[in-house]
Amino acid sequence: MDDIANDISSTIGRRIRSERILRGWSLTELADRSDVSKAMLSTMEHGKTSPTAALLVRIAAAFGMTLSTLIARAELQGGRLLRESDQPVWRDPATGYVRRHLSPVSDMPLELIRVQLPAGAKVSFPAASYAFIRQQIWLITGRLEFTEGDVVHNLEPGDCLALGAPSDCTFHAPGPDAADYLVALARG
Numbered sequence: 084m085d086d087i088a089n090d091i092s093s094t095i096g097r098r099i100r101s102e103r104i105l106r107g108w109s110l111t112e113l114a115d116r117s118d119v120s121k122a123m124l125s126t127m128e129h130g131k132t133s134p135t136a137a138l139l140v141r142i143a144a145a146f147g148m149t150l151s152t153l154i155a156r157a158e159l160q161g162g163r164l165l166r167e168s169d170q171p172v173w174r175d176p177a178t179g180y181v182r183r184h185l186s187p188v189s190d191m192p193l194e195l196i197r198v199q200l201p202a203g204a205k206v207s208f209p210a211a212s213y214a215f216i217r218q219q220i221w222l223i224t225g226r227l228e229f230t231e232g233d234v235v236h237n238l239e240p241g242d243c244l245a246l247g248a249p250s251d252c253t254f255h256a257p258g259p260d261a262a263d264y265l266v267a268l269a270r271g
Contacts, residue, residue, distance in 0.1 A: 093130030095139070095173075098157035100128040102146050117145035136175040136182075136206055144211040151194045151268055155184050163187050178204045180254075194268040200227070202258035213249035217269045220244045225262035228255040238264075 103113050110128075114121045119141055126132045127142075134142075136150065143153040154173055165187035172183045178201070185195040200206065202225070220229060220243065227238040232250035246252075256262035 092127070092133045095134065095154065095157045096128045096130040098153065099124070099142060102153070102156075103128075106146070113142070113145060117141045133176045135177040136180055137177070137208070140208050140212040144209070144214070147215065149194070149216055149268060149270070150208075150212065151182075151184060151196050152270075154182070155186070155188060155194070175206065178206055180204060180206050192270040194270075196266040196268065197223075198254075198262075198264050198266060200225075200254055200256040200262045200264075202256050202261050205253055205255045207251065207253040210249040210251050213246070213252070215270060218246040219267045220246070221265045221267070223263040223265060225260040225264075226257055227262040227264055228257050229253070230255070 099113075103110070108116070110121045110124050113119075114124055117124075119138055123132070123134075123138065124142075127134050127138075139153060140150050143150045146153065148156075154171060157171075165185070170183050170185055172181060174181050180201070181199040183197040185197055186193065220227070220238070222238040222240055222242050224240055229236045229238060229244060230253040231246060232252075236244055238244060254262070
């Protein structure tokens with residue numbers, strides 16, 4: 084693992100441990116709530132592995148937060164301006180999915196996330212990860228096949244989709260190019 088991936092994994096791991104301790108949970112309790120093994124949680128908390136998006140979503144949902152919030156709490160400092168060079172960028176080692184957290188830390192219920200999904204890649208998230216948020220997806224470039232429960236939406240550049248009630252979702256970039264899209268999350 085390179086130094087940048089090591090630093091990000093360590094930062095996310097420390098945040099997971101902090102969130103767990105803040106709630107007074109043992110590793111066993113977090114494992115039960117997230118359906119992630121104690122061994123994997125311990126490895127993450129010690130920064131010895133770079134967790135996948137799927138694992139982080141399950142952990143974030145156990146804490147009652149979004150993946151974006153978990154990563155933002157791990158990476159961001161306060162302030163109303165978040166310069167591009169300071170925006171946390173995270174790469175899913177399993178899919179090559181890259182997410183950039185655009186929003187500064189604030190008490191606003193809105194978060195902006197920019198995602199680049201490599202051509203051919205798929206990322207799936209369970210309905211539980213959307214329990215407390217509303218989302219819109221705006222496709223910037225490429226093509227995006229977004230499956231929401233049993234409904235498939237084929238997005239072209241410039242299309243904007245407002246998601247419905249929480250359901251299992253899959254983002255797929257069918258190619259030939261990567262899908263570059265903005266996700267707007269509203270909590271509440």
